[in-house]
Amino acid sequence: DTEVTQTPKHLVMGMTNKKSLKCEQHMGHRAMYWYKQKAKKPPELMFVYSYEKLSINESVPSRFSPECPNSSLLNLHLHALQPEDSALYLCASSDRGHDTGELFFGEGSRLTVL
Amino acid sequence: DQQVKQNSPSLSVQEGRISILNCDYTNSMFDYFLWYKKYPAEGPTFLISISSIKDKNEDGRFTVFLNKSAKHLSLHIVPSQPGDSAVYFCAAISNSGYALNFGKGTSLLVTP
Numbered sequence: 001d002t003e004v005t006q007t008p009k010h011l012v013m014g015m016t017n018k019k020s021l022k023c024e025q026h027m028g029h030r031a032m033y034w035y036k037q038k039a040k041k042p043p044e045l046m047f048v049y050s051y052e053k054l055s056i057n058e059s060v061p062s063r064f065s066p067e068c069p070n071s072s073l074l075n076l077h078l079h080a081l082q083p084e085d086s087a088l089y090l091c092a093s094s095d096r097g098h099d100t101g102e103l104f105f106g107e108g109s110r111l112t113v114l
Numbered sequence: 115d116q117q118v119k120q121n122s123p124s125l126s127v128q129e130g131r132i133s134i135l136n137c138d139y140t141n142s143m144f145d146y147f148l149w150y151k152k153y154p155a156e157g158p159t160f161l162i163s164i165s166s167i168k169d170k171n172e173d174g175r176f177t178v179f180l181n182k183s184a185k186h187l188s189l190h191i192v193p194s195q196p197g198d199s200a201v202y203f204c205a206a207i208s209n210s211g212y213a214l215n216f217g218k219g220t221s222l223l224v225t226p
Contacts, residue, residue, distance in 0.1 A: 042203055105158045108157045
C-alpha cells in the first residue's frame with residue numbers, strides 16, 4: 001500500500017463552521033505533512049509531524065489546528081476560516097530513512113470557504 | 115526567499131520531441147533534488163530524484179541532470195507524449211530538514 005488517503009475530497013464550509021480534514025497512510029512513514037496549494041502556485045508547507053509530534057509550524061493562523069492521533073493518521077481541524085483560505089490542502093508522508101527524501105502526496109482536499 | 119527557482123512558467127513541445135525543464139537553486143546544503151508532476155485537481159506525484167553526489171539519474175523516458183557548480187538541474191523527457199502535459203515542480207531537501215522546498219512549477223504542454 002503506497003497510498004496517502006485524504007477525506008473529504010471536496011468540502012464547502014461557511015466562515016462560522018467547524019470541520020476537519022483527514023489523512024491516512026499505512027506505509028509506516030514517521031513524518032507527515034500538511035501543505036496548502038493555491039491555483040498555479042507551488043505547495044506551501046503548513047505543518048510537519050515527526051514521530052507523532054509537531055516539529056514544524058510555518059506560522060499558520062490558529063484557525064488551522066493539526067492533530068496526529070497516531071502514526072498513521074493526521075487531521076487538520078478548521079474553525080472560523082476566511083474565504084482566502086479556499087485552496088487545495090495536501091497531506092503527505094515520508095520515511096526519513098528513505099534516501100531520496102521522497103514525499104508521498106495524497107490527492108488533496110479541495111476546500112471552499114463561503 | 116525562494117531557494118528553488120523555475121524561471122519558465124510554461125513550455126510547449128511537440129509530441130516525440132525532447133522536453134527540457136530547468137531548475138536553479140541557491141542553497142548549497144541541499145542533498146536531494148526531486149521532480150514532481152501534477153495534474154489539475156490532484157496531488158503531486160513523485161517522478162524522479164537525484165542525490166547531490168550524482169550528476170545524472172535516468173528512469174525510462176525521464177532523465178535528471180545535476181550541475182552542482184552551477185546550482186542547476188534539468189529534467190529531460192524523451193520522447194515527449196501528450197500524457198506528459200502537466201505542471202512539473204522541482205523540489206529540494208537537505209538531510210537535516212523535513213520540508214521540501216518547491217519551485218513555482220513549469221506547465222508543460224505536449225501537442226500532437
